[in-house]
Amino acid sequence: MSTVISPLSVVADGVTLGDGSVVEEFCVIGRSGPTDEKTVIGDGATLRTHTVLYAGNTIGPRFATGHHALVRESNTIGENVSIGSLSVVEHHVTLGDRVRIHSQCFIPEFSVIEEDAWIGPRVTLTNAPFPRCPSVSTCMKGVHIERGAKIGANATILPGVRIGAGAIIGSGTVVTRDVAPGAVVVGNPGRQTKTTDELTCPAGLDHRPYPPVESIGASA
Structure with missing residues (x-):
């Protein structure tokens, strides 16, 4: 070629x-x-x-x-x-296999995004707990997004937060603390409302929108 x-x-x-x-x-x-x-x-x-x-x-x-x-x-x-x-x-920054980062996103230094994660439009990850602090370079901590997690449009993830495998962060959510694998988190500040196992198809189809966390990436 x-x-x-x-x-x-x-x-x-x-x-x-x-x-x-x-x-x-x-x-x-x-x-x-x-x-x-x-x-x-x-x-x-x-x-x-x-x-x-x-x-x-x-x-x-x-x-x-x-x-x-x-x-x-x-x-x-x-x-x-x-x-x-x-x-x-x-x-x-580390980006795993098959990561999708959509338009107008900001991924700062020391971020880790594992395989099959999906980052929606205008998502902002952060890494400075206290911007312009004289020691900011020594206390930066990147966001870690585990495999298969999905971050909705306009979400903001605060420094050092870990998003568990297969979790879903709703659009516009501000995530201030770690998120468990398979959790669905929405709001400001973000709160868990359910798990991905509890999600149903909005079109009424008889299927689960997302596979179990343990199977993410297994067929890739």
Whole structure:
């Protein structure tokens, strides 16, 4: 498979771009920054217009970005991951296989998002308990989202919070404390109202909307 790079984009020296990848117009791939580490992107990537990806990232196959996505340095990103338009992923972030980050999201440094997690539009993760504190760099703590969890649009997750596997965070929820696996949490501050096992199909179909937590990712 051939790789296609627009002549209107910049792919820096030290970038390894896998076979069958496409780099659309006005992208900057391997932008120099705090690290001079090489950037490795797996086969079949699609980097859409105005994507900026700093040097020092390790990214698996079938990576995709929307338009105007920004990915900073020193991140580890798995296979079949997508980052939507206008989203920002800061440095030292870990994204597992098949993670979906939708448009206009903010994923700060030290965040961990495990495989099969889904991040809805305009979700904000945070990592600074006291912004502008003189010691903020020593007390930052990223959010950890476990496998298969789903975060609804416009939700905000506070620093250091852990979202359990398969949990669902409702749209607009502000999550201030850890969430149990399989919990459904809504409101401000977020409160558990039920579990995913208790959810029913709003269209009246005879099926469970989500599989048991233990089966998430098993067929991937």
